[in-house]
Amino acid sequence: MLRLDKLVKTYKTGDQALKAVELDIPNGQVLALIGPSGAGKSTLIRCINRLVEPTSGEVWLGDTELTRLSPSRLRRERRRMGMIFQEYALVERLTVMENVLSGRLGYVGFWQSLTRRFPQKDVDEAFRLLDRVGLLHMADKRADELSGGQRQRVGICRALIQDPAVLLVDEPTASLDPKTSRQIMRLICELCAERGLAAIINIHDVALAQMFVQRVIGLRLGAVVYDGPPDGLTPDKLTEIYGEEDWEATIDKVDDEDEEAEAIA
Numbered sequence: 001m002l003r004l005d006k007l008v009k010t011y012k013t014g015d016q017a018l019k020a021v022e023l024d025i026p027n028g029q030v031l032a033l034i035g036p037s038g039a040g041k042s043t044l045i046r047c048i049n050r051l052v053e054p055t056s057g058e059v060w061l062g063d064t065e066l067t068r069l070s071p072s073r074l075r076r077e078r079r080r081m082g083m084i085f086q087e088y089a090l091v092e093r094l095t096v097m098e099n100v101l102s103g104r105l106g107y108v109g110f111w112q113s114l115t116r117r118f119p120q121k122d123v124d125e126a127f128r129l130l131d132r133v134g135l136l137h138m139a140d141k142r143a144d145e146l147s148g149g150q151r152q153r154v155g156i157c158r159a160l161i162q163d164p165a166v167l168l169v170d171e172p173t174a175s176l177d178p179k180t181s182r183q184i185m186r187l188i189c190e191l192c193a194e195r196g197l198a199a200i201i202n203i204h205d206v207a208l209a210q211m212f213v214q215r216v217i218g219l220r221l222g223a224v225v226y227d228g229p230p231d232g233l234t235p236d237k238l239t240e241i242y243g244e245e246d247w248e249a250t251i252d253k254v255d256d257e258d259e260e261a262e263a264i265a
């Protein structure tokens with residue numbers, strides 16, 4: 001349902017960030033996008049909702065070719081793509097509730113958006129989402145009073161209240177400690193499963209990706225060099241994606257986590 005066809009991005013500087021990337025992501029599939037710094041992960045995510053304009057190629061969301069849309073149609077279609085950011089991108093002086101409701105700004109009229117008056121059904125849904133992520137009791141707190149993990153939960157609610165068809169997630173755990181990172185990844189994956197939502201998660205932590213997703217895409221120098229299940233990421237494959245490194249430690253870490261999880265279960 002999300003399809004990238006020969007997607008190319010060459011920046012004005014001449015940097016070829018994406019080289020004819022082909023990708024099909026069915027409804028409900030959560031995939032991790034991994035690769036070394038500069039591989040093109042952020043560019044790929046941003047070319048999907050055209051925060052970065054692709055140089056050539058096509059992006060399809062269902063039956064709509066996003067790469068052809070006029071600015072006004074694009075604004076409407078962007079509502080179907082929820083985005084979650086590394087630095088949360090909350091408005092610090094607004095409350096948790098106001099930040100969540102800002103995910104509906106694309107749906108309400110101009111005057112409503114200026115006065116931030118939202119329909120009751122939006123407010124009800126915001127409460128439901130905050131309850132789901134364990135933040136109901138914080139609805140009236142200001143965003144700048146929250147921890148990193150709590151902020152990211154608000155960011156997740158803001159993306160979900162858009163009622164998106166796909167989630168674009170850019171390094172959601174890069175600013176969080178390891179335990180909170182696992183909680184946030186688990187939450188994103190559970191919510192996607194509950195809602196049949198597709199997601200692309202740009203993530204640096206390979207072990208974390210392996211713990212939670214069904215499919216991993218490895219990017220190197222703007223090209224897909226791995227597309228498969230997390231357990232297919234052998235040391236050789238990781239070397240192909242990232243270059244030389246001792247990968248046994250990373251893979252062992254995943255095995256340990258699995259055993260730990262089994263022991264708890």
Ligand SMILES: Nc1ncnc2c1ncn2[C@@H]1O[C@H](COP(=O)(O)OP(=O)(O)OP(=O)(O)O)[C@@H](O)[C@H]1O
Pocket residue numbers: 011012013015016017035036037038039040041042043044
């Ligand atoms: N605005 C820009 N102008 C010019 N070149 C850019 C721009 N943004 C990214 N690039 C280049 O495009 C390539 C891919 O960058 P991108 O940020 O997409 O990689 P990434 O995999 O997300 O890296 P990181 O993991 O470090 O965030 C790099 O060579 C980068 O220097």
